[in-house]
Amino acid sequence: MLQVNLERIKSDILTLAEIGRNKEDRGIYRMAFTDADIEAKRWLSDRIVAADLEHAVDGAVNVSGVLEGSTDQPRVMVGSHIDTVPCAGALDGTLGVVVGLECLRRLKEEGRQLKRTLELIAFSDEEGRFGGMFGSQSLCGHINPERLATMKDLDGVLLQDELRRHDYDPMAALDAARDPESIASYLELHIEQGPVLDRVHKSLGIVDEITGLFSWSVWLRGEANHAGTTPMEMRNDAFMGLADFAHEVPRILEENGSQRSRATIGKAQILPGAANTVPGLVEFSLDVRDTSEVILDDLSSAFRKALSAIARRRNLMFEFEQKSYLAPVGCSEVVVHELMEQANKLGIDFLAMPSGAAHDAQIMGRMVPVGMVFVPSKNGQSHSPAEWTAWADIGAGANVMLNTLIGLADDL
Template identity: 80%
Template sequence: MTVNLERIKRDILTLAEIGRNQADRGIYRMAFTDADMEGKRWLKEQIAAADLPCEVDGAANISAILEGHSDAPRLIVGSHIDTVPCAGALDGTLGVVVGLECLRCMHENGFQPQQTIELIAFSDEEGRFGGMFGSQSVCGLINPEKLATMKDLNGILLKDELERQGFDPLAALDAARDPESIAGYLELHIEQGPVLDSLGKSVGVVDEITGLFTWTVRLRGEANHAGTTPMEMRNDAFMGLADFAHEIPRILAENGSERSRATIGKAQILPGAANTVPGLVEFSLDCRDTSEETLEELSAAFRKALSAIARRRNLMFEFEQKSYIHPVQCSLPLVERLCHQARALGLDYQQMHSGAAHDAQIMGRMVPTGMIFVPSKGGQSHSPAEWTAWSDIEAGANLMLSTLRDFG
């Protein structure tokens, strides 16, 4: 039993046109926009065409069901079809399309698994309203306060957008599942990085998913005239940022691991005039590692470095933690099962960690979790240049199919 690659191609290319911007060729299917809802309708049509039961829960997660022989805890396979702005065709979508194809293949071949297998396309993985809304709802991590206050960057409330699309926001609370009803969760995803492509490997088996914290950091100095203020008499906030940026490699080397990452991705300099010494800088800090202890050590080291720089530069330092996502260890039995299946299929695979967050990260807090990666050409993702060779997609899809088929 193998997947139908031509059907996978058709589904990926068809869904890629929903929300496509013809000017920049990017896909704009952000959570609960009209394009996202059109994508959800398309998915429900494909599930119906495959003669599989389709369900939609209160968080607008869409499920396809392949009934098993027994009422044992079910196996879930999933990902998402919402996108970032100006996205590529595969992020999230590939996992949903492959999951559906696996269920179709088994159903068409008259194969009934030992336990029920459910495909879930989760809502808002990409974070229009903060991220992981669908999988957080399934894991019981959503509460009435969150539902009332979650909003996007334009100030649009999640509850208003849910109501606009015909959903009762409070129904998301009913999407929570009993952990005892789920045997495990599997997700196939593009790597979104360069490792597999550079190694020439067709698939990756994920053993850990990175945790991360994001800060907003402010260094306050004193704005002053660029021509009349001597260099040694300045309280230049930007120089504090420059000092800190150069400290990051040292901090990672001394307090981090080979899986540590730290990024200043956004910075604002105020007052922002060419002839004025900067009085304030505000910047983001994104830090990731697969170890909770390492994240704590890095957090302490960053605070210590920023405090020292602030004292030296006569600045005030403050920060606000905007988010924290716990790292997740993938289930060792699932990792071993995926590696075994990869060897049985003759696939050249790499055991590796995920440096990006996924729905698997949320599900992994509740049930045993495993992930399959396929290579991203040039390591590119979150752009129209995002792509994976069809042969690698086929390899990853057949690895998922064989794992689901032999799970019971």
């Protein structure tokens, strides 16, 4: 079976990791459409051209490399992203792009022309500087003029201004949309970003479902009062409402969720925030995930009922706002089967598992068949300079991807 050139993958990963590297904390700062991100896109474009592959950049500044097939049948796409969060590691997103490039290079070197065209794609802004998934959403036709005009980062910088700063026309992103009939499938290799594969000592995870999620901002309003003069039974303590709810979360997951359910209160603010004042207001976040849309609906109802009951009991007012919603996506049975078959042929032990994080594959999966491969994250670490994966595991994942791409692209 065809094998990747692991040394070349190593070289590309380590070279790309120096673009946007901070010398003090060793983190990578290559956020979407910063100068470092544009430099990385140019680096990738140069590598595509050097590999004698067709090169293109669309209106959303997604970078592509193409290996033409022998037919005009719908193409097979492979990729991820090369933008990062602040103070990132070297592999999140980057690994999928570098491995996708290597797969096309190896086929080009071998003189293999498959029946279907293969396309590498590096999507823009997967990490969410301007809201997330801009590149894949543009390709899937989910971007409109209003969104383009209003998308901005946490510092208030508008996406359209950053695009113009780099001499790109923001409205061109609307032209990045593809015909779903032109794409047979999309594959993505990614680090797991969690501890499961590392703990069970598996070199590979084959994703069967990508989790959906909803996130809320929640307010519990009570009455601020003096901590010394207000008897306990006369308080409308907003923080006690949050404490009650936090203890309810495990019960709600057990009764209304599944083994793949997750719920997290990740941020909370207590106001007025004085040591000698009964809290009159708490604002907190709630992040809820599952691979079933039905279960997400059940959890949403259960959390609303629990918060309403706590508010009545504590004499509080309960409000919430849904900040985001992503529907779960099932991976293609055909693609999953091909991945498993190639892993078995290569003698690689794998685990069928869900993805608990959102990826470009989740956006693509609403339009075309998708598949995902995970490789272990050492100690489950990601989004930090400590993020790493053993080269042997990277090689295993890359070889499964290469031979799966061959299988999918030669099957009409």
